[in-house]
Amino acid sequence: MLERNAFSKMGVSGFAMQIEQETALGAYAPLMLEHVPAGIALFDAHELRLLAANSRYQDLLEPQWQHGHALGRRLIEFLPRAAYTEIAALFQKVLETGVSSRLEGYATPACMNGTRYWDYSLEPIAEQGQVRYVLLTVTEIIMQLQAQKIAKQAKTALAQAQQELELEQQRHEHEETILLSVRSIVEPQAFAQALLRAIDTCFSPHLLALYSTRSEQGKLSLLAFHTPENWLQATPVLPALLVGTSGGSLLQAMQQRTPLIKRTSQERETGQKESREKDTLLALPEIACVVYLPLWRAQGAQCEGVLVAGFATEEELDALVVPTLSACVPHLTEALAETWMHAALADERQRLRTVLDQLPEGVILVEAQSGKVSYANPAAAGLLGYALPHLVGAPLNQSAMMSPYRFPPAHQQSAFRWNFALIHALWGKIIVNEEIVVSRPDGSEIVVLSSAAPIRTSHGLITEAVMVFHDITAKKQLEQQKNEFFVVANHELRTPLTAILGYAELLQLQFPEGADAMQRSAINRIAEECEHLIHLIHELLDVSRLEHARLELKKQYLDLLAPLSQVVITQAQTTSMHRLHLTLEELEPVDSLMGWFDLLRIEQVIRNLLSNAMKYSPSGSEIEVGVRPRRDAQGREQEVMIWVKDQGMGINALDMPHIFECFYRAATFDRTSISGFGIGLYLTRQLVQAHGGRIWAESTRGQGSTFYIVLPLGKIP
Template identity: 30%
Template sequence: MLSRTSSLLLRDSRPSAATGVAAGAFAVVVTTALIFPLREIVPAVSTGVIYLLAVLLVATWFGLWVGLGTAVASALAFNWFHIPPTGRFTVSDPQNWVALAVFLVAAAIASTLAEVARARTREAVLRRREADLAAELARLLLGGSDVRAALPAAAERLTRALDLAPGATIELEGAAAAASSGEFSSLSDQNSPLLPLHAADGSPLGALRLAEPPPADADERLRERVVPSLETLLGVALDREALQHEVVESQALRRGDDLKTALLRAVSHDLRSPLTAIATAGEALSSPSLTDAERDELAAAVTGEAQRLSRLVDKLLDLSRLQGGAAAPRPDWVSVEEVLRVAIDETPHAAGFNVGIDRDLPLVRADAAQLERAFANLLENAARYGGDHPVAVRARAVGHRLLIRIVDRGPGIHGRELERVFEPFYRAPDVRGDGHVGSGLGLAVVRGFVEANGGRVWAESLPGQGTTFVVELPLGDAPAERGAPALEPTGAGR
């Protein structure tokens, strides 16, 4: 309660001088009237301290000069009404002169102290506002990744905190040279003044452009307290932004180097293996001692290795387009059922595919060619690890999603590998023991094409119990027409 009263009495703003004079006169009249009954109890000279209380309250509320005026008026009223002889401005007893002089000095000191307290309160309020402003500017300039995008909000917050005319802006680059050239030496000299902002090393950062010249006291606060904080925060924010850009560029270069290294590794091994097999088979085909069966076998090997090489090149090209952002989909309403049919027809698997697709499956809006490439890679992966077991393909609509599941009965994937198998050039361990660990491209292409079409893909597996790859595609307001009739389960040789 006491602190609230002190804050009210020493508030930053004060009433008008006319109100203060009226309040002082009223305080003198009331105090003079209160002293009359007290004279029956205590000597008249001792009642002067009551005037001192009125002077202190008036000086605290209305300022030094109103307080001094109230002190003089109180002394005159005290002399006229209560110090003998009353009714005249004379003092008969020398002791009363001393009491009156002490009263005037005490009143003046009380008024001065009240004004000092008010000034300190005003300064404390200003300092608190400036501290709040600095904290808000730090949040705006350091809280985001784009400093320039935060400048309008920072300028608006600064304008409100300092009671400046609306329209102030914080400008970088071009304004820095103009503001630091010495052209604007005083804010009050310009219709649209600029205040230069400098970094810690003295180099120009920019300028604070005001809509109109501020008052003299605001000009001083801007130059001495606000601008240094703004310069420090702006310099830190720009340095941090530059460091972030350098980190991003370094990470991009590092990823590029990793990609180049992995690509060279793939070229040196995965491309060389089919080329070597083709070259060897081609040389053997020229031998006159070959039987027709051996010649057919070598020709089949050449064809198979060429197809393997073609698929690897296709994956490399797909991944390159995805990495370079050149694989933008061309969406249209497509039947996932038909896309799966094409992918199955293009994927050889001795044990075949067991297909179960819900009838009247909704259409999805996607790039059919990209989905076909993604499903073909998933089917090829499942066929490789499924061994002698057929690969199950399931598709159904669930709410606003279309779920496609491709299930193999292979050795499965360890939990720590479930996410990594989608990384480019990541090769899972040789769990089958046949020496083939894949190129590390197919599943990365799958994720790229599925996510490009607004979907997502993930793997579910337990070691020794096979793997399920799930593709989720969003459903929209598709046309009324449906895809082809659902595929019936197929057996080996599909």
């Protein structure tokens, strides 16, 4: 309570004069009171009559009471009734108790210059122990209220942000749980089961199902489902219902490509009415809503299926469940597609393994990183003499595989172990038809024909090596017997044939003129057949030498044209059944074709081709031998092409790929009327290739054949 020493009936100016007498600042007191932000007014305690007030207070009043018109008036006169009751009660309280009082956040009526908010403070002023005056201070608190409102809004926003942050954290945790659950699974069924279990852990739905589009019919089919055991027992029709569901909401979700939510309430999120019976899963007990999430791949060209989740309540459905599952869908879709790809690869691998397991040839795969056998078929284990479980997983350098090695016999070309072929392949080398002697653990040996090659990724990295091989021991033994026969035939047949031919030639010389024609013809026939047999023996020996790489060429740098022409002339003179002629293209008879040749072998090639042409051509037909050089851009002769063209029966298209094989004779020919063993063309090709040349044939059945030879020319052998 304040003693009266300030405001009086003289008002603010009188109060200021009193301050002026007590302080040097008194001259500024009225100015100070007028510029304080609060409204100040002095009332007498008896009638609540306004004795003094600064402008700030008067501005709070209605317009007709401003500018001093309220001075001397009672509070009830100038204060609106809507405000008077509460303010007067506050004055009464101060007068009765003699204690100051406050009214915070009071809103003035709209009639008082609009609704505004104030803090009212009443301080009693006493004289001689009695309250004579009441000092009213009014402070506008709109800024404070605005600040409080902003603070409240900020607090609310902060709480919402905190709630959203916690919700986002929950979503991330659930996403991580779901995605980690399927990260390393490559089998579709296991993927689906793990996914549904993870979703159940996060959200505890009543029903989970995953439908796939990868069925054989190309329709949606149930891949897996998950539900609480007690609910499954209470809903025995659920499995059949899920299996039978393939359209309706599933197709609708696929078509709209976004999550589809079906609720028991008749309102969808779009606001459209929908009956509960339209969704079969909503008809199940305790299901309040069902979420359908289509699993479209990123490119949008393939839908892998639909994820279905049924819940007993819609709580957190829109805020947590749907956003979380929607965020997982792109990753789950790609992961599910990869499981199908792995499954397809596994099926293909199993089919391939089944095929390889049935092959009579041995097949071995070795990993590049570990050097261990990753696969071997039963044939490989049998050929190598190992039990299949001991072979698979064994490293190539295992001691059991490095058994004491015996060099192969002289007739075999290879001299390294079978595992060396795979080691070479791991280093990038390709081995084709290599003969290898396999020393087996039981001490036996077999000869195998093997091919090995590296297996590379699309970037060229070697990941594995494969070897395919089969047993040729019986074939090699047969070849050995054949070679021994050739040696015996050469020795046992050539000696008597030489003697017979010698005596036949001697008899030809001793026949007088006019001798018996029949006897002379017989002697000539004996000589011709002896020469034919001796030629055949030479060819057989050449075949044997070729097969064992013992056929040596005696090349010399010489002209090919002159001796080739002489062979044609000689052959033309010795046959009366066919007409032979030589065709020179871009050449003159005096020209030369210089190169490195074994002249005897080249002559043998030409004679073989001419003999073959005469053998399969009708009597009286023409046989052409042609020669044409091939030149480079500068006109230098690089190669020579030789061809032998006949007008014979031609070669069947089925026989064409095999005519240069040893001992091959076309099945379309009458073998009884045409002699031969099928070794002439084989020798011809081998001799041409030994000179670095090429040979091929062109033929049409019934229109003759043309054999082409291309040989290199030049000083470099």
